Amino acid sequence: MTKQKIFLVSILSFATFSTLSCTPLLALEDSKHQEKLNPNGPLMYTGEGKPEALAKLNMNALKRLDFRVEGASCAICLGRIRKRLESTKGIAKVAVAIQKPYGVAVIFDSTKTEKDKIFQAGLKGEKEKVLFLDDQEEKLDKMPFILIPKFNSLVKS
Numbered sequence: 001m002t003k004q005k006i007f008l009v010s011i012l013s014f015a016t017f018s019t020l021s022c023t024p025l026l027a028l029e030d031s032k033h034q035e036k037l038n039p040n041g042p043l044m045y046t047g048e049g050k051p052e053a054l055a056k057l058n059m060n061a062l063k064r065l066d067f068r069v070e071g072a073s074c075a076i077c078l079g080r081i082r083k084r085l086e087s088t089k090g091i092a093k094v095a096v097a098i099q100k101p102y103g104v105a106v107i108f109d110s111t112k113t114e115k116d117k118i119f120q121a122g123l124k125g126e127k128e129k130v131l132f133l134d135d136q137e138e139k140l141d142k143m144p145f146i147l148i149p150k151f152n153s154l155v156k157s
Contacts, residue, residue, distance in 0.1 A: 054092055054143075057090070057092055057109040057112070058109050058111045058112075059142070059143070061109050061110045061111045062092070062107060062108070062109060062110070062139070062140040062141075062142075062143065063107070063108055063109075063110045063137055063138065063139055063140060064105065064106070064107055064137070064138050064139075064140050064144075065105070065106045065108065065115055065118060065135060065136070065137050066103065066104070066105050066106075066135070066136045066137075066149055066150040066151060067103070067104055067119075067132045067133060067134060067135040067136070067151070068101055068102065068103050068132070068133045068134045068151040069081065069096075069102040069103065069104055069130060069131070069132060069133075070102070070130070070131045070133055071128050071129050071130035071131050072102060072126075072128065072130050075098040077128065077130075078096045078098050078102060078104075079096070079098075080126075081096065081104065081122045081123075081126075081130070082094050082095075082096045082104070084121055084122055084124055084125075085104070085106060085118065085121055085122050087121075088113060088117070088118065088121040089112055089113060090108050090109045090111075090112025090113035091106055091107070091108045091109075091113065091118070092107040092108060092109065092143065093105075093106070093107040093143075093144075093147050094106050094107075094147075095147040095148060095149055096149065097148075097149045097151060097152035097153065099152070099153040100153060101151050101152070101153070102151070103149035103150060103151025103152050104122070104132075104149055104151075105147050105148065105149040105150065106118055107140065107143065107144065107147060115135065115137060119132050134151070136150065
C-alpha cells in the first residue's frame with residue numbers, strides 16, 4: 001500500500017471508531033437534555049413544584065398572581081427572581097417569560113403568603129432597579145397543569 005492509502009484508511013477507521021464509540025454518549029446527553037427542556041417552549045422558564053411543599057398547601061385558598069417585570073433585561077436576572085420566589089413559603093409554582101414583555105406567574109396559598117410578601121421576596125437582594133407592574137390577582141379552583149405568564153411575547157397587546 002502507498003503512504004496515501006494507509007493514511008486514508010487510518011483516518012476512515014478512526015472516524016468510524018470515534019463515531020461509533022461517541023454516539024451512545026451523545027444520545028445519552030441529548031436524552032438528559034430533552035428531559036430538562038420546558039414543555040411550554042423556549043420562551044418560558046417554569047419551576048417544578050416540590051410534592052412535599054404542594055401537599056402542605058390549602059388547595060381551597062389557591063390564588064394566581066401575574067405581573068410584568070421592568071428593569072431585569074436578561075434570562076439570568078429573571079431566573080434569579082424565579083428562584084427567590086420558588087423558595088418563598090406558600091408558593092406552589094412560578095413561571096417566567098424570558099422574552100419581552102417579561103412576565104411572571106405565581107400560584108400561591110393565600111393563607112400562607114400575600115402579594116406584598118411575594119413582591120418583597122422577588123426583589124430581595126436585587127442590585128438593579130427592578131419594578132413589578134400591572135399585577136393581576138385571581139382565585140383558582142384547582143392547580144393549573146401548565147403555568148404560562150399572562151404577560152409574554154405570545155400574547156398580542
